[in-house]
Amino acid sequence: xxxxxxxxxxxxxxxxxxxxxxxxxxxxxxxxxxxxxxxxxxxxxxxxxxxxxxxxxxxxxxxxxxxxxxxxxxxxxxxxxxxxxxxxxxxxxxxxxxxxxxxxxxxxxxxxxxxxxxxxxxxxxxxxxxxxxxxxxxxxxxxxxxxxxxxxxxxxxxxxxxxxxxxxxxxxxxxxxxxxxxxxxxxxxxxxxxxxxxxxxxxxxx
Amino acid sequence: xxxxxxxxxxxxxxxxxxxxxxxxxxxxxxxxxxxxxxxxxxxxxxxxxxxxxxxxxxxxxxxxxxxxxxxxxxxxxxxxxxxxxxxxxxxxxxxxxxxxxxxxxxxxxxxxxxxxxxxxxxxxxxxxxxxxxxxxxxxxxxxxxxxxxxxxxxxxxxxxxxxxxxxxxxxxxxxxxxxxxxxxxxxxxxxxxxxxxxxxxxxxxxxxxxxxxxxxxxxxxxxxxxxxxxxxxxxxxxxxxxx
Numbered sequence: 001x002x003x004x005x006x007x008x009x010x011x012x013x014x015x016x017x018x019x020x021x022x023x024x025x026x027x028x029x030x031x032x033x034x035x036x037x038x039x040x041x042x043x044x045x046x047x048x049x050x051x052x053x054x055x056x057x058x059x060x061x062x063x064x065x066x067x068x069x070x071x072x073x074x075x076x077x078x079x080x081x082x083x084x085x086x087x088x089x090x091x092x093x094x095x096x097x098x099x100x101x102x103x104x105x106x107x108x109x110x111x112x113x114x115x116x117x118x119x120x121x122x123x124x125x126x127x128x129x130x131x132x133x134x135x136x137x138x139x140x141x142x143x144x145x146x147x148x149x150x151x152x153x154x155x156x157x158x159x160x161x162x163x164x165x166x167x168x169x170x171x172x173x174x175x176x177x178x179x180x181x182x183x184x185x186x187x188x189x190x191x192x193x194x195x196x197x198x199x200x201x202x203x204x205x206x
Numbered sequence: 207x208x209x210x211x212x213x214x215x216x217x218x219x220x221x222x223x224x225x226x227x228x229x230x231x232x233x234x235x236x237x238x239x240x241x242x243x244x245x246x247x248x249x250x251x252x253x254x255x256x257x258x259x260x261x262x263x264x265x266x267x268x269x270x271x272x273x274x275x276x277x278x279x280x281x282x283x284x285x286x287x288x289x290x291x292x293x294x295x296x297x298x299x300x301x302x303x304x305x306x307x308x309x310x311x312x313x314x315x316x317x318x319x320x321x322x323x324x325x326x327x328x329x330x331x332x333x334x335x336x337x338x339x340x341x342x343x344x345x346x347x348x349x350x351x352x353x354x355x356x357x358x359x360x361x362x363x364x365x366x367x368x369x370x371x372x373x374x375x376x377x378x379x380x381x382x383x384x385x386x387x388x389x390x391x392x393x394x395x396x397x398x399x400x401x402x403x404x405x406x407x408x409x410x411x412x413x414x415x416x417x418x419x420x421x422x423x424x425x426x427x428x429x430x431x432x433x434x435x436x437x438x439x440x441x442x443x444x445x446x447x448x449x
Contacts, residue, residue: 194374
């Protein structure tokens with residue numbers, strides 16, 4: 001396992017599977033308001049469900065939303081230990097699965113996500129803005145190859161599941177979560193080709 | 207261990223269309239004809255299957271998909287070295303579109319509405335052309351215990367059943383089988399499979415070895431993957447799997 005760094009940032013991204021198709025079908029079948037309501041449910045329920053799962057694991061404080069980009073919500077955590085990192089990922093895996101099932105039942109779409117971590121600084125720069133609107137309201141932005149990698153993985157995540165990059169494998173104690181190879185993909189701008197698609201699973205899950 | 211034979215398995219078709227009714231109809235018709243059919247509703251699903259599973263023998267691809275176009279999928283496939291014959295289904299019938307599709311790597315083109323009989327005939331023709339191209343190249347197999355790798359078709363089987371492998375899982379098994387029981391160092395495996403990019407991340411080898419071990423563990427006739435020297439791996443005959 002890689003030595004844990006105090007400067008580690010964990011990003012947790014969740015978005016709607018095939019949202020463009022969902023909007024297109026909803027518009028023609030149910031009228032525009034239907035998909036707007038569905039998206040509102042997504043924006044409201046996902047943070048609540050994730051916070052609930054975090055509370056069950058005694059993870060304190062609310063989950064901070066870093067960015068909202070269309071149908072994608074990206075949360076940011078600064079874990080203090082490898083164990084907390086794993087617990088945050090575990091809560092995210094559980095919460096995303098639950099939210100996906102709930103939204104599938106209510107609206108007919110699923111969610112998928114990516115969890116990835118990297119050290120602030122080094123190859124990844126943090127930009128702080130005096131005008132918060134430049135960063136979508138958060139006051140800062142993260143830019144760098146490790147940040148990009150997670151966003152490249154988003155579209156490959158399975159329905160109801162969470163992908164993680166290779167680097168997370170050496171950061172996780174893997175006592176509560178394991179990473180299973182489920183596929184490969186060529187990711188734009190990523191030298192390692194094909195890139196392995198690793199899904200996070202609870203250790204006890206089949 | 208290296209032997210030559212001819213593979214004989216059902217023809218696998220990947221059917222990609224966002225219209226669920228047409229997809230079901232065509233799947234039924236193709237299965238009635240003896241094809242083994244998998245389906246996808248969009249470009250991401252198609253790409254997912256092309257990357258995650260053993261490649262199909264034929265691809266039936268709709269032009270209009272919710273997240274991209276058929277020609278884009280085809281072009282991306284060809285750029286990735288996937289040579290599966292592609293039959294495109296489309297409502298576009300002008301010369302410009304035909305040229306666009308053919309230049310993207312499509313092998314044949316069928317304009318909607320079409321008869322199922324014509325679709326089946328075109329698929330037979332595509333498969334025939336593929337067989338004719340391959341007829342002078344008998345399959346080369348690497349065999350160890352119940353595991354067999356077909357180097358010609360780039361497929362794998364375990365005790366006669368298809369063993370779904372990812373591209374690098376297959377490549378890794380080829381390396382280990384070609385070593386014929388001798389130790390392959392992690393460094394050499396990383397370099398041969400991923401080049402310099404792989405050396406930067408040795409974790410990747412652990413990931414693939416773990417996945418292969420999992421897949422081989424389903425059958426008693428599987429060869430055994432084991433650490434046989436300091437940081438070196440080998441695949442040897444014998445039931446079960448050891449760490």
